[in-house]
Amino acid sequence: MSVSFCGLELAHPILNGSGTFDAIAANKAFADDLRDAFPFAAYVSKTITLEPRAGNPPPRLWEAAAGLINSIGLPNKGLQGYLAEDLPQLAGLTTVREPGAEPQTVPLITNVMGSTAHEFSALVEACETREEIAALELNVSCPNVKTGLDIGADPLQLEQLVRAVRPLTRKPLIIKLTPNTADVAACAQGAQEGGADAVSLINTLRAMSLTPVDPSGPAGGRAWLGGRTGGLSGPAIRAVALAQVAAVAARVAVPVIGMGGVQSGAHARELLDVGATLVAVGTESFRDPAAGARIARELGDPARGEAAPSEESAR
């Protein structure tokens, strides 16, 4: 089941979606030491920005039909805090593919976001100097201050951004595309032209919910989320993810990381079948923290289908 991706050797094709698994917090919350039995084959950090961010005011969550709308607002310690405090704690994660097998290193992928090419450049240059970081993922879902559109929503603008940062790093450069665009395959192509080594998708779909006046009554007409709008994830977006991943994989030659609503090995298999090389798991980890390892198991052995509950609870 091991797979190579942009020169990295991974124990299996399942990694986490950025911002959906805090390895440091999880290692404190659980009794098991996750550092040597990590559920994912690669670990993607949540989005890091140049300056620290507190994130959006609460409420930040809304459960939608078979999904979740979040307006977290990218809270993070800022580049310096991440490099100084978090990165040393994240280095040295390993995963075990099968019981008894040799532990395998979990490469660290750092996800960064800037609001200008200049900010992206500063982030990429700083990460380039750190050998703990195996690859970089650029989150281009940040709104352009002038147009209000996501930076990554325009193929030409995206190509220029990637072209500007490409020379600043030798590490694999992954572009996390925004799904909130007219033609995601054209954006993927723009990223490839600019020099991207891979693309990942889908990020959350822009969504909104209104305040309930009374749980059984009508909605109150005001935005519920502190950030007003948020992003939809989970099973609700799986069919959209499949269509977008298929369209992108058909258009570009670089490898594709597919994600969006994956809950099982069968769902991961669908994304691989339409051309993804790796599959990321996001919201499902909230329901089952060990989902990454379970989905990798199910993928390796489809006959086992959904994890047998007895087996999971026996762990």
Added chain:
Amino acid sequence: MSRAPFARRLLTVAGVDRLGAYLVLRVEDPDGPQPEPGQFAMLAAEERWGGGEGERPYLPRAFSVARQRGGEAHFLLEDVGPGSRRLCELGTGERLWTLGPLGRGFTAPPSGRRAILVGGGVGIAPLAILQDRLQEEATVLLGFRDGARAEGAALLEQARVATDDGSRGHHGLVTDLLAQEVERDPLAVVYACGPAPMLEGVRAMCAASSVPAQLALEAGMACGFGACFGCVVPCRGGGYLRICVDGPVIDAAELDHVDAHAGAPA
């Protein structure tokens, strides 16, 4: 801090007891880690819960461990929406996924200092296991909306009750009772869980009389283990705390106010 195994566990319902407007869900858990008072678990019924076809509930829901004894974990449930309703429907022998114990619980009072437990509505749950574990006798003050809910007071021993509608005990707020106690014993330590306005009342009163207070907060949670950053409350000095990993029990001194979304169902 007692820590959860890194896996959901599928446990079986041992029984369900009615307690006025609430239910006590008893779950067989002979081998689970011993939770500390104030810790919680993420619960989801095995059947008819998410999985892609259903609408809501989809994510697991957070519930305080109300009690752990005789190989059973007890949870106090109030039907306030689709998730709590589904859990209320569970019968003996049915199964549910549990992840826990999670979060930071209460810290025992320094010896010789009296604990005052202040609960509101379904927020009385973590105070029951706290009362079980305290070495010395605590003062228990519980507030409820009405008489049916006030029957929940039987979860704790020797509780003084206040009701909004005057159907039982003091006609008014539980914080009225707390004011008398704090005045009588300024060396007491307060432990509180309940709706946000009650917690804010407790916080302000304790701050004004320099009485230490530990508040068990609640918020909408997606994960319960620090992964989503969704369950935050604003803290003193700016920024936010994640209730699931920095709490749910938070020292009142860390807050300027209790956020309107950070309490138990009213």
